[in-house]
Structure formats: C-alpha cells, structure tokens
Amino acid sequence: MLSNLLHPSxxxxxxxxxxxxxxxxxxxxxxLICLVVAGLCDLADGPVARxxxxxxxxxxxxxHLDSLVDVVSFLVLPAVIxxxxxxxLGAPTLLLLLVTPLYVxxxxxxxxxxxxxxxxxxxxxxxxxxxxxxxxxxxxxxxxAWLWFGVDLDQPRTLTTPALAPLGTWWLWAMAALAxxxxxxxxxxxxxxxxxxxFAVLAVVVxxxxxxxxx
Numbered sequence: 001m002l003s004n005l006l007h008p009s010x011x012x013x014x015x016x017x018x019x020x021x022x023x024x025x026x027x028x029x030x031x032l033i034c035l036v037v038a039g040l041c042d043l044a045d046g047p048v049a050r051x052x053x054x055x056x057x058x059x060x061x062x063x064h065l066d067s068l069v070d071v072v073s074f075l076v077l078p079a080v081i082x083x084x085x086x087x088x089l090g091a092p093t094l095l096l097l098l099v100t101p102l103y104v105x106x107x108x109x110x111x112x113x114x115x116x117x118x119x120x121x122x123x124x125x126x127x128x129x130x131x132x133x134x135x136x137x138x139x140x141x142x143x144x145a146w147l148w149f150g151v152d153l154d155q156p157r158t159l160t161t162p163a164l165a166p167l168g169t170w171w172l173w174a175m176a177a178l179a180x181x182x183x184x185x186x187x188x189x190x191x192x193x194x195x196x197x198x199f200a201v202l203a204v205v206v207x208x209x210x211x212x213x214x215x
Contacts, residue, residue, distance in 0.1 A: 009048045010061065013069050016041030020073035024080045028088065031081050032140050032210050036203050038073040039136025042066070043199055067115045074132040075107040078139055082171055090166025099172045099179070106179035107132045127188040130181035137199065142174050143167060144209040 016038040023034030045066065079100045082091055110129045146167045 009045045010065055012041050012045040012048060013065055016045070016073055017069045020069075020077045023077050024084075028081070028085045029210055029213075029215055031077075031084075032143055033207060035073075035077055035081070035136050036140045036206055036210075038077070039133055039140075040200065040203050042070065042073065042133045042136070043196060043203075047196070063115060067111045070111055070132050071108060074135040075104045078135050078171075078175060079104055082168060082175070086168060089168030089171065091168030091172060095169070095172045099176045103175045103179045106182045107135075110182040127190060129184055129186060130178065130188055132178075132182060134181075135175075135178055137202065138174055138178060139171065140206045140210070141202070142170055144206050144213070146170060147213045147215070148209060 019034045019037040019041065023031040023038070026034060082089065082096065082100065086093075086096060110132060113129070114127070114131075
C-alpha cells in the first residue's frame with residue numbers, strides 16, 4: 001500500500017485531498033483557492049500517471065483513490081463552502097436544502113458509474129456525463145466573475161452589495177446545473193494537450209482574481 005501512496009500520481013491526488021480538507025475550515029477566499037488547487041492536482045495526476053511506470057496494482061489503486069478524493073474535493077467541498085458561508089453569500093435556505101444533497105448524490109452516482117466501467121489499460125477518449133472535476137472550474141470562475149463584476153461598482157466590492165442576485169443564489173443554481181450534467185447521457189471529450197494548458201491558465205487567472213479581490 002505504501003508504494004501505491006508514494007507513486008507521484010497518487011501523491012498529487014492526495015495533495016488535492018489535503019487542499020480540499022483545508023478549504024472546509026477556511027475563510028471564503030481561501031476555500032475557493034483550495035477548490036482551484038484541488039482541481040489543478042486532479043488535472044495533473046492523470047498525465048503524470050500515464051508518463052510514469054505503474055504496476056497493475058498501482059493502476060487499480062489510482063483509479064479508486066482518484067474517485068474517492070473527487071467525492072471530497074468536488075462534491076463535499078462545494079457543498080461545505082455554501083453551507084459554511086450561506087449567510088455572507090445570501091444563499092436562499094429552501095434552495096440550499098434542495099440543491100446540495102441532490103448535487104452530492106448526482107456526483108456520487110456519476111463517479112460510481114465511472115469507476116465501475118473504468119479499465120486501467122484502456123485509453124479513455126470520452127466521458128459519459130460531465131466529470132465532477134469541472135466543479136473546480138465552473139464554481140470558482142463564477143465566484144470570481146461575480147466578485148469583480150456582479151456588484152454595484154459605485155459601492156465597495158463586498159458580498160452584501162450585489163447588483164443582481166446574491167452570489168449564494170448563483171452558486172446554488174450552478175450546482176444544480178452541474179448535477180444535471182453529471183448524470184446526463186452526454187459524451188464529453190476528455191481534455192488533452194492544449195485543453196490542459198487552457199485550463200491551467202484559466203486557473204491561474206482565477207487564483208489571481210481571488211487573491212486580489214476585496215471581500
């Protein structure tokens with residue numbers, strides 16, 4: 001087991017898990033940054049795994065470890081963020097109670113299906129349903145855009161001066177949309193090459209935006 005955990009791809013996966021756990025007890029800015037970092041770790045562990053020698057046991061271990069960490073990083077963490085900061089974010093209580101459990105259930109179902117069908121020796125070109133990792137892209141981009149542009153520009157940029165709806169409302173509707181896409185019978189191309197670069201650059205832009213916005 002120790003050799004499985006110490007493989008660089010598994011170490012990256014576990015680094016993403018540590019980031020997600022840190023985000024659960026952090027302030028809003030840090031929690032969003034941790035979500036992005038978890039996404040970057042997930043983006044990197046696959047290419048690292050493919051480029052480095054792994055035994056059959058390490059391949060099987062990596063598949064299951066990745067799915068378990070994804071539950072924490074991209075399903076539980078977004079739900080914890082909106083619950084922990086629901087007052088500051090202005091999250092509607094009824095929508096919060098409806099969306100968060102459905103979001104987690106849909107994501108777990110998607111991961112269970114993916115893990116059941118996964119074959120380590122098979123090169124995957126498409127996913128069925130949106131991968132839960134996209135939460136680390138969609139939700140931080142939404143939050144960053146709202147914090148920079150979705151507030152009254154004549155007032156200080158704070159969570160309590162929205163120009164439209166509170167961020168909590170947008171966050172929950174985004175989670176609802178993601179939940180539908182997780183279980184939808186859609187063929188999603190697996191990101192490769194330039195797509196990884198685009199996602200990484202976007203993540204850096206979001207991190208800079210989150211680090212510099214005034215909350």
